[in-house]
Amino acid sequence: MMNNNIDYDTFVRNLPNPIAFSDIFNDALSDTLFSSSFSTSPIPNSFNISSFNVNSLKTPGQGSFKIDQISSFFSQNHISFGGIVDTHLLPKQMKFLSKRVCDYTSFHSDLDFTKHGHSSGSVSLFIHNFLATHVQFYQSHSSRILSVDLFFKGNVKLRIFVVYISPTNDLVLRYEVIDQLISLISQTFSQNFHHAICGDFNMNLEKYYPIFLHQPQVAAKRIHKLFHYLLSHNYKDCTPLNLSSTLASIFNAYDMYISNHNPIITYFNASLLSDAIKFARARQLGHNTRRIFKYDSISTDQWSAFAVELDNLCPVDPFGFDA
Numbered sequence: 531m532m533n534n535n536i537d538y539d540t541f542v543r544n545l546p547n548p549i550a551f552s553d554i555f556n557d558a559l560s561d562t563l564f565s566s567s568f569s570t571s572p573i574p575n576s577f578n579i580s581s582f583n584v585n586s587l588k589t590p591g592q593g594s595f596k597i598d599q600i601s602s603f604f605s606q607n608h609i610s611f612g613g614i615v616d617t618h619l620l621p622k623q624m625k626f627l628s629k630r631v632c633d634y635t636s637f638h639s640d641l642d643f644t645k646h647g648h649s650s651g652s653v654s655l656f657i658h659n660f661l662a663t664h665v666q667f668y669q670s671h672s673s674r675i676l677s678v679d680l681f682f683k684g685n686v687k688l689r690i691f692v693v694y695i696s697p698t699n700d701l702v703l704r705y706e707v708i709d710q711l712i713s714l715i716s717q718t719f720s721q722n723f724h725h726a727i728c729g730d731f732n733m734n735l736e737k738y739y740p741i742f743l744h745q746p747q748v749a750a751k752r753i754h755k756l757f758h759y760l761l762s763h764n765y766k767d768c769t770p771l772n773l774s775s776t777l778a779s780i781f782n783a784y785d786m787y788i789s790n791h792n793p794i795i796t797y798f799n800a801s802l803l804s805d806a807i808k809f810a811r812a813r814q815l816g817h818n819t820r821r822i823f824k825y826d827s828i829s830t831d832q833w834s835a836f837a838v839e840l841d842n843l844c845p846v847d848p849f850g851f852d853a
Contacts, residue, residue, distance in 0.1 A: 535835075551847050573777075573797045577610040579690065581728035582793035583651045585715040588618040593627060596788040603781070604656065607795060612656040613728045615694035621670075624654055635662035639670040639692075653692040653729065671714060674707050679723070681849070689718050693729035695756075704732075708756045717761075724802055730791065733757065735767050768796040 584600065587593035612634070617624060621638040628636035634656040641652045657665065664680040671677065674695070680688045693711055695702045718725050718795075725807050738757045742749045750758050768778045770793040778796040828836075 546765040575800045576793055577800055577803070578608070578795050578796045578797045579611040579613070579726055579728050580604075580607070580609050580793055580795040581613040581692070581730070581781075583616050583694070583789060583791035585616060585731040585789045585791065587624075588626060593619070594630065596628050597627045599788050603793065604631065604634065604658075607781075608724075609656070610658050610661055611690055611728075611793065613692035613694060615651070615653045615674075615729045617652045617654060618650050619652055624652070628654070628656070631656055633659050633663070636667075637668045637671055637676060639676040642673040651694045653694050654743065655690060655692045658713045671710060672707070675711060677714065677718075684804070685722045686803055687721070688803060689723040689725040690704070691715075691725065691727040691729070693727055693731070695729075695731045695733070696730070697732045705752070710794070712756065712759050719763075726796075726798075728796075731756070735769070767768070767836065769794060 542753055584596055587596055596746070600612070600614065603609070619627070620641045623634065624638040628634070636654055637651055642649065653674060653676050655676060655678050657678065661680065664682055666679055666681050668676070668678040674693065675690045678690050682688070689767050691711070691714070693707070695707050695803070698704065715725070717728070734741045735757060738749070738754060741754065742761055778794060781793050782796070831849065
């Protein structure tokens with residue numbers, strides 16, 4: 531089924547699957563995702579997605595050096611899914627370099643030389659071999675958009691997008707990629723995939739938030755089309771502005787001397803990839819259970835009660851928080 535043919539911004543959405551508060555953590559999936567190779571993850575029972583603008587791997591010698599640094603970064607941080615963008619290489623060239631990244635299976639976009647040659651792009655996704663066995667399909671939608679589909683037990687589907695949107699000095703290509711991405715996201719949503727979008731958007735979401743909240747007519751203009759679509763459809767920005775190491779973290783690329791961009795890692799609860807089974811059946815099978823909070827599965831009263839409790843624990847003035 532294979533098709534061979536942010537500042538960083540990483541967005542993720544949990545689709546409204548019919549799962550109640552009591553969610554079952556599948557022991558078999560736990561063994562797959564959290565073997566000893568992932569045991570030092572800062573967040574237990576999690577998988578992660580990283581993204582990084584590598585600023586070309588095309589230069590002889592330099593490309594090998596950069597890919598070795600990326601391999602070390604993946605290994606040291608126990609990366610589950612590692613997206614890299616702007617490689618400037620053909621798929622066969624990336625496949626050759628990717629052999630230097632141990633324990634990962636790689637997928638690569640095509641490289642289009644026919645137009646916008648000065649900004650050729652090309653993106654890749656590295657998936658740890660423990661998870662790569664779940665890949666059933668991947669597609670290069672263009673030289674700047676790649677998607678990889680993984681299927682898990684219980685009809686749980688995950689699609690990872692790796693995206694590189696060109697800077698504002700090439701508006702034609704920029705809008706072309708944005709339009710294509712929005713169309714693909716809409717299709718993905720209708721197919722009931724959990725999905726995440728990682729890469730380099732060459733946009734500043736922090737500056738856009740005030741426009742989105744207070745100037746709706748301006749926020750909907752063409753120049754803001756992607757952010758407007760994502761925020762209007764309840765996608766979440768997982769870029770850690772406070773450099774928190776809990777749910778997401780940013781690493782200083784200058785330590786590796788391979789790019790003027792910083793790699794980001796976002797962590798996700800592994801129950802996202804496990805199928806939900808009835809509590810009685812879980813006890814019969816001897817599976818561990820735990821209670822989790824799912825926004826898409828709660829009532830208005832439950833959300834209000836949770837919000838009140840949270841406000842009491844964090845007495846911050848709303849205007850100060852907004853600022």
